[in-house]
Amino acid sequence: MYRAPIPVVGLLLIASLATSPVQSEALKDLYFGEALYYAHQGYYFEALERLDTEVSQHNGLDEPELDTLFFHMDDAEFSLGDFELRYRMHHRAGRAITAVLEGAVDEVVRNDAAYRLARIHFQKGQMEDALLALERIDGKIPESIREDIEFLRANVYLAQEKPAESFEVLKRLQGSKSFGGFAAYNLGIAYLQDGQREQAIEQLDRAGRIDTDDPAELAIRDKANLVLGTILLEDGNYDSAMPYLNRVRLDGPFSNQALLSAGWASLSTENYQRAVVPWSILAQREVTDAATQEAMLALPYAYGKLDVHGRAAIHYGQALDAFGAEVDKLNESIESIREGLFLEALVREEIRKDKDWVIRLRALPETPETYYMMELLATHDFQTGLQNYLDLADLRKKLVSWQSSFDAFDDMVDIRHDHYEPLLPEVDTKFRELDSRLRLRREQHKMLVRRRDDLLTTPRPEFLATREELEVLARIEHIEAQLAHASTPYEGALVLRMQRLKGLLTWTLETEYHERLTEFDQNLRTLNEAMAVAQTEYDEFVRSRQAATHSFQGYETPISRLRGRVSEAIQKVDLLMKRQGRQLEIVAIDELMARRGRLENYRDKARFALADSYDRATQAQARSEVQ
Amino acid sequence: MSRLIRTLMLLVLAGGPFATGAAQDISRDDMRSLDGQVQEIKSDVLSIASDLSNLEERLLYPSNTQVALFVAIDDDEDFRLDAVKIEINGELATHHIYSFKELEALQKGGVQRIYTGNVATGDHQLSVTMVGKLKNGTEFNKTDQFSFAKGVEPKALGITLAGPGLGKTGIQLGDW
Numbered sequence: 127m128y129r130a131p132i133p134v135v136g137l138l139l140i141a142s143l144a145t146s147p148v149q150s151e152a153l154k155d156l157y158f159g160e161a162l163y164y165a166h167q168g169y170y171f172e173a174l175e176r177l178d179t180e181v182s183q184h185n186g187l188d189e190p191e192l193d194t195l196f197f198h199m200d201d202a203e204f205s206l207g208d209f210e211l212r213y214r215m216h217h218r219a220g221r222a223i224t225a226v227l228e229g230a231v232d233e234v235v236r237n238d239a240a241y242r243l244a245r246i247h248f249q250k251g252q253m254e255d256a257l258l259a260l261e262r263i264d265g266k267i268p269e270s271i272r273e274d275i276e277f278l279r280a281n282v283y284l285a286q287e288k289p290a291e292s293f294e295v296l297k298r299l300q301g302s303k304s305f306g307g308f309a310a311y312n313l314g315i316a317y318l319q320d321g322q323r324e325q326a327i328e329q330l331d332r333a334g335r336i337d338t339d340d341p342a343e344l345a346i347r348d349k350a351n352l353v354l355g356t357i358l359l360e361d362g363n364y365d366s367a368m369p370y371l372n373r374v375r376l377d378g379p380f381s382n383q384a385l386l387s388a389g390w391a392s393l394s395t396e397n398y399q400r401a402v403v404p405w406s407i408l409a410q411r412e413v414t415d416a417a418t419q420e421a422m423l424a425l426p427y428a429y430g431k432l433d434v435h436g437r438a439a440i441h442y443g444q445a446l447d448a449f450g451a452e453v454d455k456l457n458e459s460i461e462s463i464r465e466g467l468f469l470e471a472l473v474r475e476e477i478r479k480d481k482d483w484v485i486r487l488r489a490l491p492e493t494p495e496t497y498y499m500m501e502l503l504a505t506h507d508f509q510t511g512l513q514n515y516l517d518l519a520d521l522r523k524k525l526v527s528w529q530s531s532f533d534a535f536d537d538m539v540d541i542r543h544d545h546y547e548p549l550l551p552e553v554d555t556k557f558r559e560l561d562s563r564l565r566l567r568r569e570q571h572k573m574l575v576r577r578r579d580d581l582l583t584t585p586r587p588e589f590l591a592t593r594e595e596l597e598v599l600a601r602i603e604h605i606e607a608q609l610a611h612a613s614t615p616y617e618g619a620l621v622l623r624m625q626r627l628k629g630l631l632t633w634t635l636e637t638e639y640h641e642r643l644t645e646f647d648q649n650l651r652t653l654n655e656a657m658a659v660a661q662t663e664y665d666e667f668v669r670s671r672q673a674a675t676h677s678f679q680g681y682e683t684p685i686s687r688l689r690g691r692v693s694e695a696i697q698k699v700d701l702l703m704k705r706q707g708r709q710l711e712i713v714a715i716d717e718l719m720a721r722r723g724r725l726e727n728y729r730d731k732a733r734f735a736l737a738d739s740y741d742r743a744t745q746a747q748a749r750s751e752v753q
Numbered sequence: 754m755s756r757l758i759r760t761l762m763l764l765v766l767a768g769g770p771f772a773t774g775a776a777q778d779i780s781r782d783d784m785r786s787l788d789g790q791v792q793e794i795k796s797d798v799l800s801i802a803s804d805l806s807n808l809e810e811r812l813l814y815p816s817n818t819q820v821a822l823f824v825a826i827d828d829d830e831d832f833r834l835d836a837v838k839i840e841i842n843g844e845l846a847t848h849h850i851y852s853f854k855e856l857e858a859l860q861k862g863g864v865q866r867i868y869t870g871n872v873a874t875g876d877h878q879l880s881v882t883m884v885g886k887l888k889n890g891t892e893f894n895k896t897d898q899f900s901f902a903k904g905v906e907p908k909a910l911g912i913t914l915a916g917p918g919l920g921k922t923g924i925q926l927g928d929w
Contacts, residue, residue: 156823156911159864166858171795175802215792507784514791521798528805535812666874669817669905676815684808691801698794705787 155180155194158202165205170213171520177206200226200235207242211249214513220246233265241275248278253286277305280312289316307336307343311350318357330354334373348373348380355387364391382408382417389424398431409441413448414498416721422448423728426735435743442736449729456498456722463714469707472512473519502717511710518703525696532689535681542678550674557671564664571657578650581643587635590642595631602628818871819907822846822879824914825864831888832916834859839868839912840880846870864911874903881924883914893917897924 153159161177164170181202184195195202203226210219220243227239240262247256260279267275276295283292293316299309314330317323333350336343351373358367368391374384385404392401405428408421426441462468502508581589591599606624609617810819820841826834834856838848847868851859859865882896893916901910911927 153825153862153864156864156866156909159825159862160823160866162861163855163858163863163865166861166863167854171799171802175799175806178799179803179806213795215795217789217792218796507781510788511784514788517795518791521794524802525798528801535808538812673815673817676811681808681812684804688801688805688808691797691804695794695798695801698797702787702790702794706791709784709787 154197155202158195158198158205161205161209165209165212170209171524174206174209174213177202177209181206200231204238204242207239211242211246214510214517216246216250227262234268237263237265237267238271241271241278244275244278244282248282248285251285253282256282257286273299273302273305277302277309280309280316284312284316284319287319289319292316307333307338307340307346310336311346314350314353323357327354327357330357331370334370344375345379348375348378348384352380352384352387355384355391359387359391359394362394364394367391376407382411382415386417386421386424389421389428393424393428393431396431398428401428402432413452414500416724419449419452419725419728423732423735426739430735430739430742433746435739435746439736439739439743442732442739446729446732446736449725449732453722453725453729456718456725459498460715460718460722463711463718466707466711468711468714469515472515472710498718498721499714502714508710508713511706511713515703515706515710518699518706522696522699522703525692525699529689529692529696532685532692535685539678539681539685546674546678553671553674557667560664560667564660567657567660571653574650574653578643578647581646585639585643587632587639587642590639590646591635595635598627599631602631814869814871814907816907817905818873818903820868820870820872820877820903821866821907821909822868823864823909823911824849824859824867825862825911826859827913827915828860829916832885832893833887834883834885834914834916836884837867837912837914838882838884841870841872842878843880867912872903872908874905876900876902879910879926881912881926883924885916887916895923897926899926901926901928 157176157180161173161180164176165173180195181199184190184193184199184202187193190196190199203222207219207222207226210216210222223239223243223246227236227243231239240259244256244259247253247259256278260275260282263275276299280292280295280299283289283295293313296309296313296316299305300313302309310329310333314326314333317326317329330350330353334347334354336347338344338347351370355367355371355374358364358370368388371384371388371391374380376385385408389401389403389405389408392398392404402425405421405425408418409425411418413419413422422441422445426438426445429435429438429441503512577589580586588599602624606621609620609624614620814821822839824837834851836848836850839846849865849867855865877900879899879901880896881899882894884892884894887893901908909928913925913927915923915925917923
């Protein structure tokens with residue numbers, strides 16, 4: 127009849143897994159830092175989108191070692207898995223971490239990846255796979271996750287109903303700062319699962335006495351005491367159960383259950399007076415709580431046993447009124463869920479900004495359905511469904527906002543097109559002129575460079591003659607040719623004069639050759655600089671021309687494709703939201719109907735007991751009058 | 754009444770109120786299958802988001818004019834950053850006031866892309882002002898001027914801010 131509270135173990139583990147994303151000491155990649163910035167704020171969609179893009183770009187590089195992400199690749203791949211896990215994308219998270227695990231990484235990184243993979247399998251309920259991943263851990267283990275690994279291992283054994291395998295691990299973790307309280311409790315549960323009732327009682331007793339001021343450990347201590355009290359109650363050891371139930375704090379999360387059980391333990395030993403005490407406290411608490419409702423019925427029953435029928439009748443009357451009001455509230459709630467108000471309340475942005483939004487839901491007067499669902503909201507399956515619904519609502523919001531931005535993109539492209547299109551023909555005409563002039567200059571420049579290089583190896587002084595010298599030389603050659611065919615008495619003297627002039631010119635060219643070559647080289651260098659400036663301006667012009675074209679050309683297809691994908695995604699999201707919402711509504715209505723059924727049953731019993739109490743009170747009064 | 758006691762005892766010992774399995778009408782397989790489909794659509798939308806970002810970048814911030822400014826902070830318990838104002842060539846580029854969550858993300862090592870815009874190739878002036886409070890409640894603000902050169906490729910500049918307690922220059926600019 128007793129059910130070991132294993133789900134609590136699992137939930138505690140999941141809570142304890144919420145570690146911070148990996149972070150390197152010195153950040154070298156801004157884009158990785160940007161992804162972390164979003165992740166640290168809990169915006170995992172944005173973090174994933176940026177990191178995914180960054181990692182993909184890095185993987186596509188020819189020389190990835192020159193990229194700044196290279197220094198963070200291990201962290202980045204881990205973080206991808208982490209973010210995917212936190213964004214509840216277990217399939218992708220598993221793949222990402224498996225990829226790290228199977229890559230050529232060092233022992234520490236591999237072990238860390240194996241642990242993360244095991245965690246994912248555990249959360250998905252795939253215990254065999256979780257164990258296989260844990261078995262891959264070998265060699266050097268990072269200190270920060272050493273205990274986490276052991277605690278996870280123990281929980282996998284417990285979830286597999288192999289409690290004996292978890293004993294040693296849990297014993298070792300007893301002294302752990304982070305897991306001591308949980309390990310002590312889990313060891314008690316493990317003994318219980320293994321049928322070792324005596325050891326379970328001893329261990330839960332130890333777990334119920336741990337000295338701590340940590341709220342989570344205080345809660346687990348209360349849980350240990352409640353479970354132990356309940357076991358003893360089940361065994362019929364009512365008196366032994368009392369001290370453990372009394373150990374549970376009155377303001378803790380298990381207080382109501384403990385008060386209820388304490389009342390039953392006293393009642394079972396026919397100590398009705400003592401039973402009245404915890405039930406009186408409990409009957410004053412939140413009326414929607416199942417334990418409170420039970421106490422409202424149990425308290426007058428105890429008064430009846432004490433023969434205080436008048437007071438019993440008053441309390442039965444109060445219970446009857448309260449149950450009636452609660453049944454009405456539940457009817458309203460069921461109706462409200464059927465009308466879709468529950469889902470509407472869930473997606474309200476102003477509520478979800480608060481970290482305690484689930485608790486605040488019950489404070490909303492227009493959402494009475496949440497009054498009875500606090501415990502349901504806390505169950506893992508419902509949480510998964512609920513989170514999925516909320517994620518889908520967020521995705522829908524994003525997609526709708528993107529859809530509207532496509533119209534703005536279209537407008538932008540049209541405006542640019544209308545602006546640039548008429549200007550481009552004139553720009554192109556000027557560009558063609560500039561282009562042909564620059565090409566000519568480039569050819570001339572190349573020829574001069576070639577000539578300078580030739581002169582360096584084969585000196586040709588006449589190549590460096592000035593325009594006047596070239597003219598003089600041409601003239602001398604022309605006169606020489608004329609003299610060759612002329613017959614004149616002055617021929618000899620004229621030839622001599624020509625030779626003298628030619629000699630003078632040759633002398634000048636030869637003696638000034640090096641000086642002229644140096645000057646030529648210097649001029650050429652200045653020209654190189656001018657050519658470089660001209661080339662830069664040319665390139666800039668080409669880029670501006672391209673930018674103008676690129677600012678409005680080539681967008682039609684990607685915009686239209688994306689528009690189609692977004693609209694398709696909205697349809698899918700709508701469908702999934704409908705299905706997920708329906709699931710949540712069914713679960714919620716089932717839960718409320720079960721609670722209503724129980725309350726109706728209580729109400730019937732209260733009505734009958736009220737009449738009975740009045741009869742007994744009247745009879746008692748009559749008897750006392752006779753006496 | 755003894756039946757009532759038995760019923761109540763059973764409820765107590767059955768443990769959680771959800772032992773009755775509220776979701777009997779919905780199988781676990783149905784839930785898993787739906788969960789799988791939700792994961793798939795998340796993947797699809799992430800891919801759309803990535804393509805959309807690329808398109809936006811091409812359309813709004815072409816690489817030859819793109820400049821992106823990032824802000825990181827040095828861990829300094831004595832200084833709380835409240836706001837950052839950035840001007841490029843004397844024009845206000847951005848003025849950001851930090852929420853608690855954003856500040857915490859920066860303190861944990863996150864880097865905020867505070868501005869993406871367009872500037873022409875060539876040299877530009879950057880003015881960064883940080884405003885905050887010291888541990889003793891004194892207001893602290895500091896402005897520094899920097900210059901940077903924009904080439905034809907996208908420009909990413911990292912601004913690191915530190916309080917006066919760390920003994921470093923309060924605002925540092927790094928090229929990335």
